[in-house]
Amino acid sequence: MSLQVRKKMTIKEEIKKLADKLGYSLSENIDSDNNCFIAGNEIFIGKYENDEYLLISFFHEHGHKLVSQSFIKSCNYNTLLIEIEAWNMGIKAAMKLGYYFSDDAIVWAYKERALSYERENSNWSEKYKPKLWKYQKSPVARS
């Protein structure tokens, strides 16, 4: 009997294992840099130089599945808040499975990815302008 040395998995193998465990199929999306997206139960993986950014992005897509409909409704479908919630949920799910991310990856996730959405120029803020605190006199002061 020989002692088997377990080879360290590559990031792709690791993500494949996670996808199987969580019930996703994976597709490569080679035209896209540092970006993943999810459609149904299929996660599309872009090109990443940084393995940890890829892993945290995978969990972000999983996070999208975990964001509740009631949260989405309660924030009036605000994409920015939904994105942040999906990062939060994904990172929490990762930690439950024993994956902890470096501050570098977390800062990248929120700063470069989540906060890159430009809400103020979107149709969303036009639609919800009357409800936005910024455009209202204080609702508390009114009666």
Ligand SMILES: [Zn+2]
């Ligand atoms: Zn997202």
